[in-house]
Structures are given as C-alpha cells and as structure tokens.
Amino acid sequence: xxxxxxxxxxxxxxxxxxxxxxxxxxxxxxxxxxxxxxxxxxxxxxxxxxxxxxxxxxxxxxxxxxxxxxxxxxxxxxxxxxxxxxxxxxxxxxxxxxxxxxxxxxxxxxxxxxxxxxxxxxxxxxxxxxxxxxxxxxxxxxxxxxxxxxxxxxxxxxxxxxxxxxxxxxxxxxxxxxxxxxxxxxxxxxxxxxxxxxxxxxxxxxxxxxxxxxxxxxxxxxxxxxxxxxxxxxxxxxxxxxxxxxxxxxxxxxxxxxxxxxxxxxxxxxxxxxxxxxxxxxxxxxxxxxxxxxxxxxxxxxxxxxxxxxxxxxxxxxxxxxxxxxxxxxxxxxxxxxxxxxxxxxxxxxxxxxxxxxxxxxxxxxxxxxxxxxxxxxxxxxxxxxxxxxxxxxxxxxxxxxxxxxxxxxxxxxxxxxxxxxxxxxxxxxxxxxxxxxxxxxxxxxxxxxxxxxxxxxxxxxxxxxxxxxxxxxxxxxx
Amino acid sequence: xxxxxxxxxxxxxxxxxxxxxxxxxxxxxxxxxxxxxxxxxxxxxxxxxxxxxxxxxxxxxxxxxxxxxxxxxxxxxxxxxxxxxxxxxxxxxxxxxxxxxxxxxxxxxxxxxxxxxxxxxxxxxxxxxxxxxxxxxxxxxxxxxxxxxxxxxxxxxxxxxxxxxxxxxxxxxxxxxxxxxxxxxxxxxxxxxxxxxxxxxxxx
Numbered sequence: 001x002x003x004x005x006x007x008x009x010x011x012x013x014x015x016x017x018x019x020x021x022x023x024x025x026x027x028x029x030x031x032x033x034x035x036x037x038x039x040x041x042x043x044x045x046x047x048x049x050x051x052x053x054x055x056x057x058x059x060x061x062x063x064x065x066x067x068x069x070x071x072x073x074x075x076x077x078x079x080x081x082x083x084x085x086x087x088x089x090x091x092x093x094x095x096x097x098x099x100x101x102x103x104x105x106x107x108x109x110x111x112x113x114x115x116x117x118x119x120x121x122x123x124x125x126x127x128x129x130x131x132x133x134x135x136x137x138x139x140x141x142x143x144x145x146x147x148x149x150x151x152x153x154x155x156x157x158x159x160x161x162x163x164x165x166x167x168x169x170x171x172x173x174x175x176x177x178x179x180x181x182x183x184x185x186x187x188x189x190x191x192x193x194x195x196x197x198x199x200x201x202x203x204x205x206x207x208x209x210x211x212x213x214x215x216x217x218x219x220x221x222x223x224x225x226x227x228x229x230x231x232x233x234x235x236x237x238x239x240x241x242x243x244x245x246x247x248x249x250x251x252x253x254x255x256x257x258x259x260x261x262x263x264x265x266x267x268x269x270x271x272x273x274x275x276x277x278x279x280x281x282x283x284x285x286x287x288x289x290x291x292x293x294x295x296x297x298x299x300x301x302x303x304x305x306x307x308x309x310x311x312x313x314x315x316x317x318x319x320x321x322x323x324x325x326x327x328x329x330x331x332x333x334x335x336x337x338x339x340x341x342x343x344x345x346x347x348x349x350x351x352x353x354x355x356x357x358x359x360x361x362x363x364x365x366x367x368x369x370x371x372x373x374x375x376x377x378x379x380x381x382x383x384x385x386x387x388x389x390x391x392x393x394x395x396x397x398x399x400x401x402x403x404x405x406x407x408x409x410x411x412x413x414x415x416x417x418x419x420x421x422x423x424x425x426x427x428x429x430x431x432x433x434x435x436x437x438x439x440x441x442x443x444x445x446x447x448x449x450x451x452x453x454x455x456x457x458x459x460x461x462x463x464x465x466x467x468x469x470x471x472x473x474x475x476x477x478x479x
Numbered sequence: 480x481x482x483x484x485x486x487x488x489x490x491x492x493x494x495x496x497x498x499x500x501x502x503x504x505x506x507x508x509x510x511x512x513x514x515x516x517x518x519x520x521x522x523x524x525x526x527x528x529x530x531x532x533x534x535x536x537x538x539x540x541x542x543x544x545x546x547x548x549x550x551x552x553x554x555x556x557x558x559x560x561x562x563x564x565x566x567x568x569x570x571x572x573x574x575x576x577x578x579x580x581x582x583x584x585x586x587x588x589x590x591x592x593x594x595x596x597x598x599x600x601x602x603x604x605x606x607x608x609x610x611x612x613x614x615x616x617x618x619x620x621x622x623x624x625x626x627x628x629x630x631x632x633x634x635x636x637x638x639x640x641x642x643x644x645x646x647x648x649x650x651x652x653x654x655x656x657x658x659x660x661x662x663x664x665x666x667x668x669x670x671x672x673x674x675x676x677x678x679x680x681x682x683x
Binding site for chain 2: 016017021022023025027036037039040043048050064065076078079081082085127128129131142143144145146147148150151154155156157159161193194197198224227229293314315317318321411412413430432433434435438
C-alpha cells in the first residue's frame with residue numbers, strides 16, 4: 001500500500017462520495033456552533049423545511065458576544081438577540097448547548113478539547129476560522145462559512161476539494177522564554193500570511209513532539225493566519241494523556257480501543273507532501289508584531305522596519321500604511337514601544353497553561369501606571385482551575401482585571417474594546433486594523449510577553465526578567 | 480441563489496494587498512440574524528470618517544466608481560475570518576465579480592455559495608487592469624463565466640479558469656444542499672458502516 005500522510009488517512013476515512021471532476025463529499029464528525037455565524041443557517045433550514053440531521057454530533061456554545069465582566073449584563077440588544085436566537089434554535093433542533101448558565105461554557109475552541117469532544121481522527125468544522133485549533137489532536141478541523149454551516153446541519157456532510165498537503169518540520173533547540181506563540185508568529189513572519197493558502201499543514205519534528213497540548217493548540221490555532229485550511233499534529237502519548245477522563249471522551253475499554261485506532265494516525269515514513277519546509281527555531285526570539293497582519297512581526301530585540309527596505313512596491317505600500325495606522329516610526333526599538341492595554345485571552349492563548357505562564361511573570365509585581373490589563377480565561381473550567389491554583393489572586397493583586405470566559409477583546413464584539421489610537425499587547429491572533437476596536441493598535445505576543453509588557457508599561461524581553469525560568473529543555477519550570 | 484453566466488459592469492479598484500475580512504465587514508456589524516442589509520457596512524472603517532460622513536479619500540467613494548459591480552484588488556483578498564458576512568456585504572453593495580491575483584480559501588468558497596464570482600488572474604494582468612481602470616473613467620469589463628473570458632470595450636481580453644464543479648453550480652445557481660440530498664443512500668450507508676469501526680457519538 002502506498003505510504004500516506006496523516007491528512008490522507010483522515011480524509012480517506014471520511015469520504016462519502018467521490019466522483020471525477022467534482023469535490024468529495026466528506027462526512028463531518030463534530031460540528032461546533034456559536035451565536036454569530038449560525039442564525040442565518042438555522043433560518044435557512046426553517047425556510048426550506050429541513051431538519052438537523054445529527055443534532056448529537058453538533059455542540060453549541062456562546063462566546064463572541066459574551067460580556068466578560070458580568071455575562072448577564074449584556075447591554076447590547078443585538079448581542080442579546082443573537083444569544084437568544086441560538087438558545088431558541090438549539091431547543092427547536094434538539095442541539096446540546098453550553099449557554100451562559102452552563103459550567104461548560106467558554107470559547108468554542110477551548111471547550112471542544114477540554115470536554116473531549118475534540119478527538120483524534122475526527123473531522124471537525126465550525127463557522128469560525130480558528131477551528132484549525134482542534135488539529136492539535138490529529139483531527140481534520142477547519143472553519144466554514146454560514147452556508148456551509150447550514151449544509152452540515154442539514155446533511156452532516158460537506159463538499160470539499162481535496163487540499164494540497166504541506167509538512168513543516170520544526171527543528172533546533174528551543175531557547176529560554178520561547179513560547180509556542182513565538183514559534184508560530186516567527187514562522188508567519190518568515191514565510192508570510194498567504195504561505196499556507198490551499199494547503200492542510202502538518203506540524204512535525206522534535207520541537208512539536210515536545211509541546212504540551214495547550215502549546216500545540218496555540219500553533220494549530222494560527223494556521224489560518226498564514227492562510228492554511230487546517231493544521232495537524234499527529235496524536236501521541238501527550239494527546240492521549242490529555243484526553244483520558246474528559247467528559248465526552250471514550251471511557252474504560254472503549255478508550256483503550258480508541259487509543260489503538262489513534263496510534264495509526266501518523267504520517268507513514270515515505271509519504272510525500274506537496275510541499276515540505278524545515279523551520280529552525282534555534283535563533284528565534286520572543287516575537288512582537290509591529291504591523292496590521294500577523295506576518296508583520298519581528299524579534300523583541302529588533303526594530304520597527306523601514307518600509308523602503310521591502311522588496312516590492314506593493315509590500316512597501318502595505319508596510320507604510322501599516323506603520324501609519326500603528327503610529328510607529330521606522331527604526332523604533334520594539335522595547336521602546338509603550339502599551340496602554342494588555343489582553344491575555346482568546347482561543348489562541350487563554351488555556352490554563354497560558355495563564356500559568358503569564359502568572360509566573362506577574363507574581364509579586366504591579367501593573368504599570370496607566371495600563372489597563374485584562375485576563376480572560378477561555379472557559380469556565382479554565383477559570384475554575386486557575387482559581388484553584390490561586391492564579392486569580394496573583395493577577396488581581398498585580399492590578400489585572402480577572403474576567404469571565406469569552407472571546408472578549410480579541411475581536412470586540414462585546415464590551416471589551418480597545419479605544420481608538422490606544423496600543424494593546426494582545427495574546428490573540430489578529431492584529432488587523434480595527435480588530436480590537438476602531439483605530440485600536442494591536443501587537444500580538446505570547447502570554448509571558450503580554451504579562452511583562454503590563455508590568456513595565458512597554459515591551460520587554462521576557463528572557464531578561466528575573467522570573468523563574470524554563471529549564472533548558474524548555475518543557476518544565478525550575479523552582 | 481442567482482445564476483451568474485455573463486456579467487458586464489463598472490470596475491472599481493482597491494489597491495491593497497491582504498485585505499482582511501475585518502476590513503470588508505467590521506465585527507460590530509456581524510450581529511444581525513439575517514443575510515441581508517450588510518452592504519451599508521462594507522469597508523466601513525475605510526469608507527466613513529469618524530463623524531459618519533463618507534471618506535473622500537477612499538476609492539469606492541469617488542463618484543466615478545459609483546455603481547461598480549466588479550472589484551479589482553490585490554493578492555490574498557479576504558484573508559482572516561470565516562464570516563460569510565463578508566461576501567454578503569460585497570454582494571449587497573452590488574459586487575458580482577472580484578478580480579485578484581489570489582484569494583484566501585474560506586472567503587473564496589463563501590463567494591461561490593452566494594453567487595459572487597472570484598476570478599484569479601496573473602499578477603501582471605491584474606496590474607494591467609489597474610492601469611486600464613485608472614486611465615479610463617467608466618471602465619467596464621464583461622466577465623463571461625460560460626466561456627471563461629474577460630474582455631473590455633477596447634478589444635482587450637484574457638481567459639481565466641474556474642473549478643468546473645463550482646462553475647457549473649454558479650452557472651445554474653444551484654443550491655448545494657438539494658444536490659447533497661440526492662446522495663442520501665450513500666450518507667446513510669456511510670453512517671452505518673462507520674458506526675461499527677468507530678464510536679461517533681460520545682455521551683458524557
């Protein structure tokens with residue numbers, strides 16, 4: 001049998017119909033929905049008199065619109081309407097919903113994995129581009145539009161053209177203070193924001209194998225930021241250990257059986273990818289973006305680039321526009337850039353490990369005067385765990401606001417907005433113009449870098465700070 | 480969905496790379512529960528000044544581009560979010576065709592689902608079209624999906640390719656779901672078969 005990639009294996013297990021000159025009909029194992037991209041899909045079903053084919057393979061939550069200070073205080077009538085519409089639709093179509101009253105509520109890409117809904121080998125879709133997050137478990141997971149949401153609700157299938165495959169091999173020694181966020185931002189800065197367009201990307205290599213599940217999720221989450229349809233990491237013991245005992249994961253013997261299946265989910269030794277890249281992280285620094293897309297970034301010891309140094313006229317123009325929007329001068333040292341806001345949260349970096357990283361930096365310190373700093377756990381479960389570990393106290397004592405679960409300041413569809421002209425160090429995934437609020441200036445960073453910026457009032461190199469450092473193998477902390 | 484076979488329309492240039500979905504339709508306008516009415520918010524932060532008046536420096540606000548239905552832009556158009564509100568806004572504003580050297584995947588898909596034709600052309604050809612659009616006020620193009628040819632009124636033309644499946648769906652204005660339902664037997668058989676090898680439904 002011809003050797004196969006991990007992607008090939010998952011894809012082939014899910015093809016329902018394959019005919020020449022048309023996309024394949026792919027079966028979807030898990031459909032996650034939220035309040036923003038689903039209402040028009042349900043409306044479509046009603047108009048055409050269709051039902052939800054497999055409500056039990058569908059799971060809903062509320063995240064984008066949720067106010068994180070007091071979830072029941074939604075001031076915005078239309079937000080309320082969207083959440084009420086989701087409740088009504090889930091009831092009508094018999095779909096499980098983790099609403100604001102549920103202990104399971106949280107950002108859709110945080111709760112899927114923590115509930116064990118996300119499992120290796122599944123096909124997972126959601127009307128949200130960061131669905132790529134779930135690829136960390138060796139699931140084929142990608143974002144879809146609302147028409148496709150309606151299609152999956154009605155048929156549990158999707159027409160998909162087989163994408164091209166790419167493998168990125170991460171090699172080299174992970175330096176002190178280098179987080180998963182730095183690895184993915186570094187990759188995008190090097191290769192550009194459309195490097196992955198048309199591909200499903202498998203992240204592989206020794207660096208990836210050593211990452212925790214939270215770190216893998218951060219990497220896969222940002223696959224879409226360089227255009228990739230999905231990101232994949234082969235499941236291994238780290239994955240199985242994470243999943244064991246999760247509410248929706250198989251139990252007992254069924255779990256052991258599942259693990260046997262999941263162990264098959266790896267790329268065969270001689271499998272061929274359409275594209276293969278090796279990325280050496282040995283010299284990688286903590287990353288900070290200076291522009292208005294995730295590829296416009298540099299190491300923390302760097303400077304804001306000069307637009308004239310870019311190759312093409314189109315790129316020069318884009319860089320010029322970005323610097324104008326960001327209010328930055330070429331040559332400014334990254335560590336001289338002051339921040340007004342700090343946001344630790346989002347489906348990229350709001351998991352327990354992210355909060356631990358940030359708390360390490362914050363412990364015993366104070367947020368710099370004039371800086372507004374928020375920590376927004378990704379789910380109620382993350383919040384509960386963090387409080388159990390006393391992380392909330394560390395943040396609160398330092399002057400951070402400790403919030404409830406939701407998308408929050410990542411996209412400002414809720415009351416958490418960065419005001420015009422203000423500068424935010426953010427652990428989220430997009431620094432697009434207006435993403436965090438009209439005129440808001442976003443710098444993407446890791447949780448540790450965001451925490452350090454909050455304490456110092458400007459970007460600092462976390463590697464220079466007197467905090468407990470990572471062991472040299474980069475996998476655990478020394479006391 | 481409206482079929483799209485041949486479209487003739489005024490061309491509007493948007494000379495930016497990596498135009499993301501947050502620019503096409505800022506998130507504060509995602510809160511409707513209908514598919515319609517998004518055109519008024521298209522490119523909102525570029526199109527309007529802080530006081531809500533039209534920004535005279537934004538290309539689409541120039542009188543010569545009023546009524547444009549073909550958008551000409553640069554590479555990686557539509558990157559970012561999966562929000563279908565982006566094509567809804569473009570369509571509601573009046574755009575039926577978007578021409579660029581490349582598109583982001585999800586956005587590209589979403590266009591076809593809504594009767595918008597995204598045309599990928601070589602970067603040099605796009606550059607030439609920019610120059611022609613800027614040089615000729617009232618510059619129009621005819622986009623023929625059936626023949627896969629784009630032409631102007633001065634005799635310039637080029638060919639393009641579209642995925643045959645998507646092309647057919649667009650030419651006929653077909654609804655995906657109705658088509659999928661024809662495969663009900665295969666879907667049921669798949670579900671039966673798969674149940675044996677892999678427990679799909681997990682109960683807590």
